[in-house]
Amino acid sequence: MLDYGNKINHLKDKSFIGNIQNSMKKNIVVIGSGIFGVSTAFKLLQSGQHVTLVDHLSISDDLKTSNGESRNIRFSHANDEFYSLLSWKAAGEWKKVEKLAGEKLFYDTGVAWFASDENGWESHSKKILNKLNIPCERLSPDDAKALFPSLNIDDLRFVLYESNGGALAAKRSLKALYKLCLYMKCDYLNGHAEIRDDDIYINNSQIDFDIAIWAVGPWMKHVFPFIDMVKVTMQEVVFFDSPKDWSVEKIPAFNDISNAFYGCGSLDGMGVKLGYDLKGKEFDITKDKRAYSDQSVEKCREYIAHRFPTLERAKINKIKTCQYTMTPDANWIIAPHPEHPRHWIIGAGSAHGFKHGPALGQYVTDTILNNKPNPKFSLAMRKERPGGWRDLYQYE
Template sequence: MSAITRRTILMAGAGAGAVLTAPGSARETTGQADIIVVGAGVFGAWTATHLQRAGKKVTLVDAWGPAHSRASSGGESRMTRAAYGPDAIYARMAWESLAEWKALSARAELPVFHRSGVLFFFGQEEPYVVQSLEVHRALGLPTERLEPAELRRRFPQMAWDGVALGLYEPDFGALMARRAVQVLVAEFVKAGGRYEQAAIAPPEASGDRLGGIRTSGGEMLSAEHYAFTCGPWLPKLFPDVLGRRIFPTRQEVFFFAPEAGDDRFSPAHLPGWADFNQGDIFYGFPDLEGRGFKIAHDAHGIAVDPDRNERTHTPEALAEVRAYMRRRFPALAERPLAEARVCQYENSANGDFLIDRHPRWNNVLLVGGGSGHGFKHGPAVGRYAAALLTGTLARPEPRFSLASKGEKEARAVH
């Protein structure tokens, strides 16, 4: 599905009895859904999908549309990898999610997953390397440790000065983010799910349960349970609970045009990559689908309001990535900028996800804190959230609890 818009979602759902409504329609939906999921990004789309697979009647709501341009899920590409140092929980979730991404890609008209491989490299023997390899061995992953001579042989288009070793994950690669979410939502609607495009007011409840949510057009949407998967909008919808626990930050991403005929930076010759750089990570992708060589600095930017953030890149950020390319990708350092994007992370204090019930409303689930690494885990997050909502979760993960979320940023998950 090469261009999935709200209109194509409507058309996909028409033959399956799905109901969609236009923004602003005055209508009560009480009793028409078991669960309402607010936010049609990667976490929301997979949560709705897993709930639907469990036999629930689900309504999925978004203010602008699945993976829209302001959403954290609305970018061109996202990395999927299992290198997480000591954080085995995220390695497992990435590996479990990969099968779902591959299956979705096989069903889609255009690829959702590109198996380009992923290469992490390091200036020294970090504990992160040893711990990642231990976790990968336990999971049975075919991760390779590459010494400098092997890095130079396999990837001569890169400069390897100061690099001590690399970790190569051949089974992972790139997810086409916006396309993936839109395909998934179209499948959800075709299978009988309900999608509504509507802005939601901050919810209010007088007791221990939320009775409904009101749209900006005055419509009341009601269900037995609610999941809010709104990314950087979570602090705005729940300021008292999450206003000091989820931190939306500005991120800048750049795409450069390789020289005509130069295929050294194509997926056939260059994997997705990340320079660990003692935790100050730069990362990027080969020239996927002719969009250009992608590069970004994986550092938390300035705090932003997702509704007011101007999506214009800064000269300083562009200069920073060009300086990095002179060191690692000299053939691309002065190539023309093909495209720049400004998006956002929504960070928890340390990078762990939030998947937990509202502290007062027992029929409300809060899902967020993707923290710049969440997209790849979408299928596993959705499965966990659906199990928590339906009461089938065997054992809650303490790291995903609201109680574990601090109010001061101290990034620990890489």
């Protein structure tokens, strides 16, 4: 059992817990305790529903996509207003979770976008952020040098800076949400779930429910083989040894769309994080072994030396792998099962799900309780975007 001491158990303000009449309360089962599942459970509980959370793994198992140490909280999503607005709401929601959990989770030291193209992702994003009144600033390359202990600007046209963005301690944040769910009397079952006809069985025992929400991450295409558009890919994240002035408290998170890299400062002493964002090789979570690509790691070495010159000789502290659960167009899945309307399928974060956390949970809660699915997130086949979320602006 997770333990935050008395920080949650002795909360005096219980106004964040929902309360509705029993006649209106639904019995909802959420299968999967990654960010989609736990965030949705959290918001369902806040709305007053009875929730049972089910998973065959522990909350902190590294097989889960949601168990990376950090995620960037950024608002730029090219021309897509929905994601920009949702991530802006999420930043405020994460601060509320941080307060309830009683520990530092969100390091709002900003996000820097390294723009090598005047009319690329960053310019499209700035127009939308300005329209939505989300703070951002276009910095000259020379001015952007003040954001980092060292920064090579030779290939940059400008830097888009989101002052309210930053980095989230992702693994700790997921655990905090989970603990808050338990505090709100969420039931938890450890076991394998399956659909038989319209019923749910956990470890071969049938359970009662009104609504089932399947948030099974990279297992989606195994639980629901008819969803053949989803692909799971293996990705690499490299942590480079770095001085204290490269900590997550000191530098902004960063993204480089043109070169397909992202990262943030050192969190909990792990070193500067650099992730390679081009789609990796396809990965079957039920049988393939996790193994990083030497080629991808070498690209990370080359990039860190190029972009941050004082880290050119930094040793590698750790190499980790994670998986992306991708749809062709990088939009999520939030849709009712085509044959069993009591069952909903959510997930396929497509490398940009975690940051939305509680705001995503609220959106899913409203969608399901009101039974108003959005075609944007349907199970219908979609147009391919080879660059995933980085291509959003090219097809709008």
